[in-house]
Amino acid sequence: MPSTSAPPRSRTSSKPVLARRPRVKAQSPLPAFRPLQLATLVDTVPSGSGWFHEMKYDGYRLLVAVGDGEARAYTRSGLDWSAKFAPLLAAAAKLKVGSALIDGEAVVLDGNGRSNFQSLQNALKSSPDAIDYYAFDLLELDGADLTALPLRERKKKLTAILPKKDTRIRYSDHIEGSGEKLLAGFCSAGLEGVISKKADGRYVGSRSGSWLKTKCIKRQEFVIVGWTPSDKGRSFRSLMLGVHEKGELRYAGKVGTGFDTTELFRLQDIMQPLEQKTPTVTAPRSETRGARWIKPQLVAEIAFTEMTREGTLRHPSYLGLREDKKAEAVVLEKEAPADEAARPSPVPISNRDRVIYPESNITKGQLADYYAAIAEIMLPWAGSRPISLVRCPQGRAKKCFFQKHDAGAFGDAVRQVAIQEKDGGSEPYLYIDTAEGLLTCVQMGTIEFHGWGARIEDVEKADRLVFDLDPDEGLDFEAVRSAAFHFRDILKQIGLETFPMLTGGKGVHVVAPLKPRAQWPEVKDFAHRLAQAVAQSDPDNFTAALPKAQRKGRIFVDYLRNQRGATAVMPYSARAREQAPVAAPISWKEMETIDKPSHFQIGDAKELLKRARSKALAGWGRADQELPDL
Structure with missing residues (x-):
């Protein structure tokens, strides 16, 4: 495991640019962002063999992509934060690989080798050269998808590509077994906790139960909903906090410690433009005397000892703002029993x-x-x-x-x-x-x-573009196939790579994954104008008209999936149709010969799993492209 007493090392300055690097291997394209595997909070470290136990770092989770001569950094929600971590990426760009996609944590270490979230925030503002990166997983290497490999094999490949000397990019070591002893040692050293991972587990871009986290102290994100004034000047006395529970924002108490003078005034400046007259939570009157309310947009990391029966925090301490997380995604995290969380699905x-x-x-x-x-x-x-x-x-x-x-x-x-x-x-x-x-x-x-076409981390920004090609009654699947290829070619001409998805119904979706940057009005306008342009250029075969009477003998280009609140059937969802078909992504090569949109059924689970893990179908849904001008 990393030493807890490593002395700080000297630094050399790095310019805040994405560094080019020597061509040590044949270059591969820069890997795209993909959903991160998340850990479930549990009450104890899992026992038994088959678990890797690692240090839980106090920093920002980052996916680092290296390829095509450069490096980029993505937050857990897919935001491109490359500019914030330029010195770190300059070191990543020098790795001797054709391409790689690395999962890890950006941290700042103190003199005792401990990571500290507030120090990381300060470094992001003034001294990014002080930021280190602990790499703990490898998702892609030289164009190959490694996520189907066991964790122990992925980590072996990771160690092989990382620098051997003590540099900015470091390997996150682990021990196998003895997790409780490790947690006790970490807690006594003032560290955050332990992450436990199944040694033979695949990398799954969700919360699968094969990664568990055990914390030394309780801490999580809360939404700042207001503040109480200080009698010592223009700064505040405490922040008022909220958290989402069952979809509603509720009051979670106040925090008045953990701020230095600089942070007090910085937060005051950030909160001032967000002030509003009415509260967004219901709080006890004794807690709200003199309170100033703000729009619930800021997220703070808070440490605390426990939560009261009333749902407020005991002994809270402010750790810093979480700029990588939207307020809407802040929910109360509860500890689960480790043995239950590790089971695939304890649902009768x-x-x-x-x-x-x-x-x-x-x-x-x-x-x-x-x-x-x-x-x-x-x-x-x-x-x-x-x-x-x-x-x-x-x-x-x-x-x-x-x-x-x-x-x-x-x-x-x-x-x-x-x-x-x-x-x-x-x-x-x-x-x-x-x-x-x-x-x-x-x-x-x-x-x-x-x-939706957006994730909960930011529901206002689309991460995909979907064209639903819906044939009129009487049209055979050959017409749908031809339409899908037509749309593929049009979208490719304007710079968007796509994949087809069998809907399990009548038609096919042509899907273009997007970086979550464009707002819904822009996405809807783009989809509408493209659908209209296709219909006008080939009115015998396509229509974008909503009335069904105008769709006779043609394929309706349903662009309405690309607006706020609209939904589309999810990949691998079963359909409530005869013979239990399922929606399934396929390759364009398969699209040439597939027989119908309901080709796959729920009895094909093993085949769908095998296909999803295959090299030919790896990488679908990775958001590496932006909405182009039309």
Whole structure:
């Protein structure tokens, strides 16, 4: 493990630019951002063999991409923070690889080798040359996707490409077994905690249960909802905090320690433009005397000893602002028993013999088994984004309905994110990020999962562009196939790479993954204008008209999936249609010969898993392109 008493080393200055590097290997394209594997908070370190235990660092999670002669840094939500970590990326660009995608943590170490979040924030403002990077996983190397390999093999490959000397980019070491002893040692040394990972686990871009975290002290993010004035000048006395629970922002107490003078005045300057007259939380009157309220947009990292029965913090201490996380995504993190969290899906399915698909006698139990099997490849797509469920409690042939909100019937495994509505208020939207959440929805009668084109980290920015090619009655699949290739070529001409997805229904989606930068009005306008241009250039085969009477004999280019609040069926979702088809991404090569949009069914789970892990299909959904001008 990294020493806790390593002395600080001397630095050489680095210019804040993305450094070019010598061509030590044939260059590969710069890898794109992909969803990160997340850890589940547990009450104890998991016991037994087969677990790697690593230090939990106190910094910013970063995905570092190296390729095509440069390096870039992405936050956990996909933001490009390369400019903030220029010296670090200058060192990464010198790695002797064709390309690589590395997962790790950016930190600043003190004289005792401990990482400190506030020191990291200060370094980002004034001395980025002081920032180190501990690498703990390797997702891609020289164009090859490594995520299907066991962790122990990925870490071996990682050690082989990292510098051997004590440099800015370091290897995050581990021990196997004896996790409780390691945690005790870390806690006594004032460190944050332990991350435990299954040694034979794949890298899954979601919260899968194969990564667990155990903390020495309680700490998490809270939303700043206001402040109380100080009687000693223009700074504040304390920050008022909130946290989302069941999709609503509630009061979580105040924090008045952990600030130095510089941070007090910096926060005051940041909060001043956000002031508003009305509070966004309900708090005890004794807590709100003289309070000044602000829009709930800032996120602070807070350490505390415990939470009271009333849901407020005991002995909180401010650690710093979290600029990599949106306020809407801040939810209360609760410790789970380690043995339960490590299980793939501890969800009992009732009425397993109930027939859900009467024409083929497929049961609720079979549907649940399908979702349990494909959770690891579905969650990177459907997880951590607002979803709408198609629930058919008595089977697909009986009453089905859409649901996007929950009054509490789903329990804690199905989470909620507060999203602002047109009237200025907010509503709790459902989302899932674990196999447990996915199976809980199935237990509640869900067949289909439809998702927004944005993740909960920033619901205002699209991470994909979807064109739904919907054929009129009477058109065969050959017409759909031809239309899909036509759209592929058009989008490629304007700089967008795409993949086709069989919907399990009548048509095909042509999908272009995007960096989450463009706001919804821009995305909707782009999709609308492109759909209209295609329809006008080939009116015999395409239409963008909404009235069904105008679609006769043509393919409707449904561009309306690309607007705020609209959903599209998620990859690997089952459909409430005859024979239990599923939506499935395919390659353009496969598109040449595939027979129908319902080619795959829930009985094909093993084949879908194998395809998703194959080299030919690796990398779908990686957001490495921006919305072009049209």
